[in-house]
Amino acid sequence: MGIRVEAGALVAVGVGTFVACLLALALGSLTPGASALGLLAGLTCGVLAGRAVAPVGARPAAGELAAAGVLGAVALRQFLWLLAEREGEVLTWDYFNYGDLPLHITFIRFFANGAPFWPENPLFTATRLQYPIGIDLFQAMLLQAGLPLASGLALVGLLASAATAAALLRWAGGLAVLAFVLSGGLGDSQDLAWKNLFLALFVTQRGFLFALPAGLLLLACWRRRFLEGGPALMPAWVEGLLWGTLPLLHLHTFLLVSLMFALWAAATRRAREAWPTFRVAVLPATLGVLLVTDFFRASSLLGWKPGWTMGDDHPVAFFLKNFTIYPALVAWAAWEAHRSRERTLALTLFPGLAVWAALFFVKLAPWAWDNTKVMVWCYLLTLPSIGRALSSLPFAARAGVLTLWLFPGIGTMANATLGREHGYVVYQRWEVDEVCGALRSVPIAARVAVEPTFNHPVALCGHPLVAGYGGHLWTYGIDPRFVETRLKALLDGQPDWERAAMELRARFLFWGSREAQAHPGSRRPWEASRALVAEGRWGRLYDLSSAK
Numbered sequence: 001m002g003i004r005v006e007a008g009a010l011v012a013v014g015v016g017t018f019v020a021c022l023l024a025l026a027l028g029s030l031t032p033g034a035s036a037l038g039l040l041a042g043l044t045c046g047v048l049a050g051r052a053v054a055p056v057g058a059r060p061a062a063g064e065l066a067a068a069g070v071l072g073a074v075a076l077r078q079f080l081w082l083l084a085e086r087e088g089e090v091l092t093w094d095y096f097n098y099g100d101l102p103l104h105i106t107f108i109r110f111f112a113n114g115a116p117f118w119p120e121n122p123l124f125t126a127t128r129l130q131y132p133i134g135i136d137l138f139q140a141m142l143l144q145a146g147l148p149l150a151s152g153l154a155l156v157g158l159l160a161s162a163a164t165a166a167a168l169l170r171w172a173g174g175l176a177v178l179a180f181v182l183s184g185g186l187g188d189s190q191d192l193a194w195k196n197l198f199l200a201l202f203v204t205q206r207g208f209l210f211a212l213p214a215g216l217l218l219l220a221c222w223r224r225r226f227l228e229g230g231p232a233l234m235p236a237w238v239e240g241l242l243w244g245t246l247p248l249l250h251l252h253t254f255l256l257v258s259l260m261f262a263l264w265a266a267a268t269r270r271a272r273e274a275w276p277t278f279r280v281a282v283l284p285a286t287l288g289v290l291l292v293t294d295f296f297r298a299s300s301l302l303g304w305k306p307g308w309t310m311g312d313d314h315p316v317a318f319f320l321k322n323f324t325i326y327p328a329l330v331a332w333a334a335w336e337a338h339r340s341r342e343r344t345l346a347l348t349l350f351p352g353l354a355v356w357a358a359l360f361f362v363k364l365a366p367w368a369w370d371n372t373k374v375m376v377w378c379y380l381l382t383l384p385s386i387g388r389a390l391s392s393l394p395f396a397a398r399a400g401v402l403t404l405w406l407f408p409g410i411g412t413m414a415n416a417t418l419g420r421e422h423g424y425v426v427y428q429r430w431e432v433d434e435v436c437g438a439l440r441s442v443p444i445a446a447r448v449a450v451e452p453t454f455n456h457p458v459a460l461c462g463h464p465l466v467a468g469y470g471g472h473l474w475t476y477g478i479d480p481r482f483v484e485t486r487l488k489a490l491l492d493g494q495p496d497w498e499r500a501a502m503e504l505r506a507r508f509l510f511w512g513s514r515e516a517q518a519h520p521g522s523r524r525p526w527e528a529s530r531a532l533v534a535e536g537r538w539g540r541l542y543d544l545s546s547a548k
Contacts, residue, residue: 001166003217007234007242008050009163010214014245016042017138018284021248021291024117024137031114035141049238056233060169067174068165071181071198077417078203079157083150084423088430091423094416095190098424100204102455103472104136108149109462111140113444118291122459123468124478125447125505130298131476132288134249135206160209164202167216172383175390178402179383182409185322189412193309193369194322196412197376205373211250214242215257216380225273226264227344240280247288252364252373254285260351260381267347298477305363308371325405333385336392345385352381367475427455431538435510436461438534438541446507449490449544451514452480457538458510466504491515493523501544512539 020038024030060068081093083101092101103123110122111133121127135156142152168176184196195201202208221233232239243261246254265274290296310318319327334353337345356378359371390398435457442448447466448458454469467473467487473480483504490500490509501509509526516522516539531546 001162002055003166003170003233004050004053004055006163006166006213006217007053007238008046009159010046010210010217011049011238011241012042012046013138013210014042014134014214014249015045015241016040016141017134018245018248018288020141021117021134021137024111027117029114029117030111030137030140030144032144035144038141039145045241049234049241052235052238053233061174064169064174064177067177067181068169071161071165071168071177074181074198074413074417075158075161078199079154079161081423082153082157082203083426085150085429086423088428089425090427090429090432091425093423094199094203095424096195096200097204098426099454099469099471102426102460103469104139104206105149106459106462106468107131107133107136108139108143109460110444110464111137111462112143113462115462115464116445120445120464121478122462122464124473124480125464125466125483127478128294128297130292130294132207132247132249132251132292134245135210137248138210139206156209157203160213161202163213164216167213167220170220171216171380172387175387175402176380176383178406179386180380182406182413183379184409184412185324186408187321189416192322193318195372196409196416197372197379198413199416201372201376207250207253208376211246211253212376214246214249215253215377218242218257219260219381222261222264223344223348226268226270227347236276237280239277241284243277244281244284245288247285247292251289251292253377254289256355256374256377258285259355263351264347267343303363303366304361305368306361308360308363309368324408325401329386329389329401329405330382333382333389336389337385345388348381349385352378365475366477370475427457427460432457432460434536434538438536438538439463441533442508442541447505448508448510448541449487449501449504449506450510450512451491451518452484452487453514456514457512466506488519491519491522493519493525497525498544507543507545508533509542509544510539511542515539 016038019041020030020034023034023037027034078094082097084091084093092098106122110119115122119129121129139152139156143149147155165177168180181198183194183198185192185194189196189199202212218239221239224230225232243257246257261274265271330353334349337349356375359375359378364371364374390401393401439458439461442463444463447464449466450456450458452465452467452469454472456465456468459465459468467480467483470480470484486500486503490497490504490506494500509530511524526542526544529548531543531548533541533543535541
């Protein structure tokens, strides 16, 4: 993918999503008209951006094309089977995606169903959504435009993979592609702290589908302009649109990229040259940050966590198990960068190492592993220096070092691509289809009381719950204990169940197999006093606001 196509496509997604978000805010929800106008605005800006970018760079070498082919092969396997159906079961191929995919389906359908904007959290009552919704909002726009969900997920994933391959090649050649796709450590990636980045982040944390290629493209442009003193790869307004729309799609990437922009502009004394890009980006970026943080009302998730996820492991064993020889390569690259006094390498490598070191003492979310969302950028910032150091070795020695570093990742990716032929069942098609049909008459803003689980059919239909899966809530810094206690009182049919329903703002109650299994002793008093809205083999739906 050439830089013109890459830049144009990314601007189209970023601008289109941002415009649709503004329209949804003005109209009160994401309407088909807002989606159509957003897609049209994005397409227009994307075409103009692509035409404004001058084609640069030589054709990739054979080795670089081979590395991109590896990424393409695993992307085809993962995204074409991201949401696949077999004999009435809807499954996903990636283990890491098993828990996250239902969450994104909930968000996508919630937006596409016309949720009030700015939306409340569909997984927790009376709480505004504090999350970069951009990529799921874009997917909802495609859904409203008539593209089926499974097809849309596959299309976006594959196009993002192509853009990411091009961005990685531009950033640090074929080494960057292989170091990303074959990342991980010794043993099963599921059990490691430093997991395979393609599987555990790119496929599952959907904001990276935009953020990774967009962030790399911006860093490559600024490296060339600020550090190398070369001509700009893109006009300032194109850079500004990409940078400014990042917060709505991935806040962690926006913060890291902004840090590098400020550092490089200051270190090279090119603040005046940086101003045109900043001027375009500042307004959309400010609004995006305000929206996804609920105007800075989101609680701070920073915490002291020495050792990251090391626990009781010996530091040497921990680093060897998770990173193999990568720390040694970084140390070698740092020494070579210091010895050569090459500014470009130093200002790329050392800031990444400083942030990486800080993340071994500070956690960015209740789950310390979430630091990986920034650590991936620290990792990518080190790759140009590692590549430069490796280039000084003879071919045989270089191949041996790369084998020691990346060979464990080959087994992980081979297993993820070729193994586990049965996949992971996310839901039963008949159940979700019938529940969605029963919910058509339910207002999209009305909360439904269900047994919290990660793939409840009510959530998969895009309807807001009183409380969703506790693991998802915990990772977003939400303390669900009071709500879960009152929800249990409601579903158990305790004497104060009506009061609990009012406290929880539960307008409807769903009673199916999950609820019956979790609350076998429930008296179910609503059956005698509340209106039955729908029933089927999936269970029953009651309107708690309407007497029988």
